[in-house]
Amino acid sequence: MSEEQMNSANKPISADGRTYHVETKEGEMANRIITVGDAKRARALAQHMDKILLERESHRGFVTITGIYKKLPVTIIAIGMGPSMMDFFVRETRMVVQGPLSIVRFGSCGSICDAKIGDIIVATGAFAITRNYRFFSHQEEKPYILWPAVASDDKLTRSIASKIAQPLGTDHVFAGLVGNADSFYGSQGRTGSDFYDANDALLDSVHDSYSDAVALEMECHMLLHLAQVSTGPDGSLPPSIRAACALMVYADRQGNKFISPETSKRMVEVAARAVLDALVEDMPSQEGLHPAAGSV
Ligand code: R1P
Ligand code: URA
Numbered sequence: 004m005s006e007e008q009m010n011s012a013n014k015p016i017s018a019d020g021r022t023y024h025v026e027t028k029e030g031e032m033a034n035r036i037i038t039v040g041d042a043k044r045a046r047a048l049a050q051h052m053d054k055i056l057l058e059r060e061s062h063r064g065f066v067t068i069t070g071i072y073k074k075l076p077v078t079i080i081a082i083g084m085g086p087s088m089m090d091f092f093v094r095e096t097r098m099v100v101q102g103p104l105s106i107v108r109f110g111s112c113g114s115i116c117d118a119k120i121g122d123i124i125v126a127t128g129a130f131a132i133t134r135n136y137r138f139f140s141h142q143e144e145k146p147y148i149l150w151p152a153v154a155s156d157d158k159l160t161r162s163i164a165s166k167i168a169q170p171l172g173t174d175h176v177f178a179g180l181v182g183n184a185d186s187f188y189g190s191q192g193r194t195g196s197d198f199y200d201a202n203d204a205l206l207d208s209v210h211d212s213y214s215d216a217v218a219l220e221m222e223c224h225m226l227l228h229l230a231q232v233s234t235g236p237d238g239s240l241p242p243s244i245r246a247a248c249a250l251m252v253y254a255d256r257q258g259n260k261f262i263s264p265e266t267s268k269r270m271v272e273v274a275a276r277a278v279l280d281a282l283v284e285d286m287p288s289q290e291g292l293h294p295a296a297g298s299v
Pocket of ligand 2: 111112113114187191219220221253254
């Protein structure tokens with residue numbers, strides 16, 4: 004394919020087949036993917052793989068590590084923060100990986116339930132919380148919009164929850180709906196006097212709208228939404244992406260506490276194998292075989 008044919012405004016792809024933001028090409032990413040926010044977390048997880056095949060950092064900060072775990076190819080990718088970064092990652096990954104995709108987000112969150120720092124929350128589903136700009140211009144409507152929830156892949160979610168409960172204990176694993184906010188601050192109900200955020204009642208309205216809301220963060224809904232609307236070859240259905248989310252509690256919103264670096268490091272070590280095991284068991288066959296797997 005010529006450069007002209009591949010590189011378009013619709014789908015910017017370099018002459019050597021790399022997507023514009025994530026900068027990966029066919030053969031570099033596996034069909035089993037763990038996505039995290041932080042590159043350090045990605046590298047800590049990658050230490051648990053049996054072999055690392057490649058690591059690449061893009062000019063937009065995406066860090067992609069592909070390796071082998073229990074004889075199967077797995078990619079771990081750090082995407083940074085927010086729904087737009089999740090959108091770049093999922094769409095550009097779909098451009099370069101053929102076949103089904105299983106994606107697990109292993110992130111951090113603020114707990115709005117009884118889960119405390121050091122606990123893990125698995126998402127049964129997620130909803131978006133967006134700032135309503137009309138309110139801030141005209142004081143019309145409500146200041147925040149709570150969108151309908153999208154479900155996680157049930158089998159993958161249950162598998163992650165039961166595997167994480169083994170090292171952590173069932174008392175430390177929670178499940179429920181996750182609110183995916185468009186800010187760490189205003190639309191997660193963090194208050195202060197530097198900006199007029201009109202968010203004093205936001206957490207109450209989250210609980211009123213979703214009695215099973217357990218956590219707030221910034222990417223789960225976009226992942227589950229894109230999985231929901233993903234299509235098979237040539238635009239066919241059913242969806243080609245299955246997705247689930249497991250979140251470490253970094254902020255205890257009820258107790259107003261935040262995690263220490265030592266505890267966050269320990270949590271990754273405790274959960275790493277559970278997340279990797281759930282992912283490879285979810286797609287155990289040669290389905291979606293990465294070219295490098297043959298040489299393992
Ligand atoms: C905010 O500190 C970031 O932490 C959470 C939020 O979703 C947001 O991206 O997730 P990660 O720790 O995976 O980045
Ligand atoms: N990530 C978030 O988005 N919110 C929190 O409170 C903690 C981590």
